[in-house]
Amino acid sequence: MNSVLPSEAPTASLAAQPAATPSFRPLYQQIRDLILRSLQQGEWKPAEVIPSEMELAARFGVSQGTVRKAIDELAAGHLLVRRQGRGTFVATHAEQQVQYRFLRLMPDVDQADAEQPAQREIVECKRARATADVARALALKTGESIIQARRVLSFGGIPTIVEDLWLPGEPFRGLTAHRLSAYPGSLYAFFESEFGVRMVRADEKIRAVLPDVQQAALLQIPVSTPLLSVERIAFTYGNRPMELRKGLYRTDSRHYHNRLS
Amino acid sequence: MNSVLPSEAPTASLAAQPAATPSFRPLYQQIRDLILRSLQQGEWKPAEVIPSEMELAARFGVSQGTVRKAIDELAAGHLLVRRQGRGTFVATHAEQQVQYRFLRLMPDVDQADAEQPAQREIVECKRARATADVARALALKTGESIIQARRVLSFGGIPTIVEDLWLPGEPFRGLTAHRLSAYPGSLYAFFESEFGVRMVRADEKIRAVLPDVQQAALLQIPVSTPLLSVERIAFTYGNRPMELRKGLYRTDSRHYHNRLS
DNA sequence: CAGTGGTCTAGACCACGCT
DNA sequence: GCGTGGTCTAGACCACTGT
Numbered sequence: 001m002n003s004v005l006p007s008e009a010p011t012a013s014l015a016a017q018p019a020a021t022p023s024f025r026p027l028y029q030q031i032r033d034l035i036l037r038s039l040q041q042g043e044w045k046p047a048e049v050i051p052s053e054m055e056l057a058a059r060f061g062v063s064q065g066t067v068r069k070a071i072d073e074l075a076a077g078h079l080l081v082r083r084q085g086r087g088t089f090v091a092t093h094a095e096q097q098v099q100y101r102f103l104r105l106m107p108d109v110d111q112a113d114a115e116q117p118a119q120r121e122i123v124e125c126k127r128a129r130a131t132a133d134v135a136r137a138l139a140l141k142t143g144e145s146i147i148q149a150r151r152v153l154s155f156g157g158i159p160t161i162v163e164d165l166w167l168p169g170e171p172f173r174g175l176t177a178h179r180l181s182a183y184p185g186s187l188y189a190f191f192e193s194e195f196g197v198r199m200v201r202a203d204e205k206i207r208a209v210l211p212d213v214q215q216a217a218l219l220q221i222p223v224s225t226p227l228l229s230v231e232r233i234a235f236t237y238g239n240r241p242m243e244l245r246k247g248l249y250r251t252d253s254r255h256y257h258n259r260l261s
Numbered sequence: 262m263n264s265v266l267p268s269e270a271p272t273a274s275l276a277a278q279p280a281a282t283p284s285f286r287p288l289y290q291q292i293r294d295l296i297l298r299s300l301q302q303g304e305w306k307p308a309e310v311i312p313s314e315m316e317l318a319a320r321f322g323v324s325q326g327t328v329r330k331a332i333d334e335l336a337a338g339h340l341l342v343r344r345q346g347r348g349t350f351v352a353t354h355a356e357q358q359v360q361y362r363f364l365r366l367m368p369d370v371d372q373a374d375a376e377q378p379a380q381r382e383i384v385e386c387k388r389a390r391a392t393a394d395v396a397r398a399l400a401l402k403t404g405e406s407i408i409q410a411r412r413v414l415s416f417g418g419i420p421t422i423v424e425d426l427w428l429p430g431e432p433f434r435g436l437t438a439h440r441l442s443a444y445p446g447s448l449y450a451f452f453e454s455e456f457g458v459r460m461v462r463a464d465e466k467i468r469a470v471l472p473d474v475q476q477a478a479l480l481q482i483p484v485s486t487p488l489l490s491v492e493r494i495a496f497t498y499g500n501r502p503m504e505l506r507k508g509l510y511r512t513d514s515r516h517y518h519n520r521l522s
Numbered sequence: 523c524a525g526t527g528g529t530c531t532a533g534a535c536c537a538c539g540c541t
Numbered sequence: 542g543c544g545t546g547g548t549c550t551a552g553a554c555c556a557c558t559g560t
Contacts, residue, residue, distance in 0.1 A: 085557035
């Protein structure tokens, strides 16, 4: 039997599979998707506990082991975090552990003592209309309302990153330079707590480039300094693109770190 | 009970844990490490099948489920590959699927039709002595014997990558420019089939740089062209570093792709 | 001590690949 | 049809966290 009996799944119905098996879909994946939908719909908010495995098993009418495997996959994708003895929690960007989960620029020499956090300066933040490029990246239509921002990150007083951001206007309605500057945590923690938009995954395209005059000025470097260009699209639940970000990184005393396996 | 009874593990003994639990180590991790050791010692060679889950369960005196969880972890780390209905195989770099598993330089426009493979040209290949830097990266002593090579990769006739390689002399004894040039597959497939050295993981440090005169000449570009510098250390089983590679990538029509999650 | 996730087992059945 | 990995279950027990 490849589907949950409706009578045993009072709060959620799974699409029944025909007895013949033209397309087989494991139960635990169906459960995973149901949990995912609950996350998406905000049934449990970031940093909250979700129901225990036994509760979920009862709710979906499956065994604990099946729920466990569903949660395993979500935890592997950093959507959930398991804490033994306490419960399973909705993952959040606001955790102390990793300040910048998606920033891979590391100091060349690992100063053992805690590195002081980056200083952030908002250079610009305005409402605008999506160009064709931006619209394509954010799955919008050309001309739709967006928010555009530029900021500079400095480490130990040295301007190191200049970033341009493009955000869809609708979900981020009410975002202002002032609120951006005032927020103490990372941008993604800001999006999460202020707009309920949780970034789950990102794709980056990395190149070596030279800055234009303005970028060079912001980083206080000559225009002949090669920089890392990092173009990122960040996605929420359901692979919906919610941020386009183009960063320029100085790499003379830091490097972009990547592990291949 | 946290350890396998010796009587039930005839071909391998697991370290018994004291009844008090000062340090608890799950059984499946112990099994995983035993399988890992067998891989390391070459009991099963790349692309070969390993024994079935039931056989391994009998051999280690545990249930199939425990072996399964051990294999799951190794498969997640790309050390093993499961194929339903056929068995579990030792992973290899020689698979057709992904030509270059560790090369993340992608064409900007995805030509749907198969891209023709890169052309490879060995520029240099010589025996030498490890400098302090190289020795540190490869966990050797300064002055130990190494092999040094330089090659150029071209895509569609355009020289795109120039790479310098440093390899420990001992495991790669007998490597020559001729054998390098003659081998049809990727470098890592070559290391695997010709020297039994299987790379399992790699760390990369990425920067933006300008080429020196010689590098610019090899890539047929001006010295003012910013390039991606990719410094990679590749590891075999047991986190032993076995290759240092410094690559320069042209990124005007290709980009380094990375997925963050 | 109760409740949570984590481990381990044994057994049944399913999907897949080969012969 | 057989053997492989893949799914699902039910139950026991362990390790960890809070009260």
